[in-house]
Amino acid sequence: xVGSRTRQPLFLCLLGVLENHSMSAAPTSMTSSKxxxxxxxxxxxxxxxxxxxxxxxKFLQLSWKLHPDNFVNAPEQERELSLKRSSELxxxxxxxxxxxxxxxxxxxxxxxxxxxxxxxQAPPELLEEVFELNESLDELRDAKASGGDLGALxxxxxxxxxxxxxxxxxxxxxxxxVAREWDDALDGDAATRNKIKARLNELLNRRxxxxxxxxxVQKELL
Numbered sequence: 001x002v003g004s005r006t007r008q009p010l011f012l013c014l015l016g017v018l019e020n021h022s023m024s025a026a027p028t029s030m031t032s033s034k035x036x037x038x039x040x041x042x043x044x045x046x047x048x049x050x051x052x053x054x055x056x057x058k059f060l061q062l063s064w065k066l067h068p069d070n071f072v073n074a075p076e077q078e079r080e081l082s083l084k085r086s087s088e089l090x091x092x093x094x095x096x097x098x099x100x101x102x103x104x105x106x107x108x109x110x111x112x113x114x115x116x117x118x119x120x121q122a123p124p125e126l127l128e129e130v131f132e133l134n135e136s137l138d139e140l141r142d143a144k145a146s147g148g149d150l151g152a153l154x155x156x157x158x159x160x161x162x163x164x165x166x167x168x169x170x171x172x173x174x175x176x177x178v179a180r181e182w183d184d185a186l187d188g189d190a191a192t193r194n195k196i197k198a199r200l201n202e203l204l205n206r207r208x209x210x211x212x213x214x215x216x217v218q219k220e221l222l
Contacts, residue, residue, distance in 0.1 A: 042096070046109075048179035049179060100204070112200075114205075120209050122209065136156050140154065154221060157220065164210055164217070171203055175207070
C-alpha cells in the first residue's frame with residue numbers, strides 16, 4: 001500500500017507528459033507508436049525563436065519525471081513506457097536546441113519540407129563559382145594521384161572554402177530573419193504562412209547545398 005501511494009503521483013506526472021505527446025498525434029492508446037510533437041512535449045507554440053533557458057528548465061523537469069529511478073518498482077509496461085518517452089524527450093530537446101534542425105522539424109510537421117524530390121542543383125548565381133570549385137577539386141585529386149605539387153591547389157581551395165563558409169553564414173542570417181517572420185505570422189492567415197514556409201524550405205535547400213560543398217572541400221584538404 002505504501003509503495004502504491006508513493007508511486008501514483010509519479011505515474012500521474014508521466015500521464016501529463018503523455019498528454020503533451022498526444023496533442024498532435026492523437027494516439028488511441030498509451031503505447032501508440034505515432035510520433036510526438038516536439039513543441040507540444042515542452043508545451044511550446046510552434047515558434048522558431050525559443051528561449052533556451054525556458055527549454056532547458058522544462059527539459060530538466062521532464063527528465064526527472066521520466067528518470068528510471070522513479071519506476072524501479074513500477075510494472076514492466078510503465079517502465080518500458082517511461083524509457084520510450086525519455087528517448088522521445090531527448091530527441092525533442094536535441095532538435096529544438098539546434099536552430100537549423102528546429103526549422104527542418106517545423107517544416108516537416110507542417111508538411112512543407114521538400115528535400116530530395118529532385119536532385120539538388122546549384123543556385124543560378126553560384127554556377128560559375130561551383131564550376132571553378134569542382135575543377136579545382138578534380139585538379140587536386142589528380143595531383144594527389146600523380147604525386148604532383150599540392151601547395152598552390154590547396155591554397156586555392158582554402159580560399160574557396162572560406163568564400164563558401166561566408167555564403168553559409170549569409171544563409172543562416174536570412175534563415176533567422178525569415179524565422180522571425182514565421183513567428184509574427186503564426187496567428188495570421190494561411191496564405192502568408194505558406195509563403196514563409198516556402199522561403200524557409202528554399203533557404204534550407206540552399207544551405208544544404210553549400211554545406212555539402214564545404215564538406216567536400218574539407219575532406220580533400222585533409
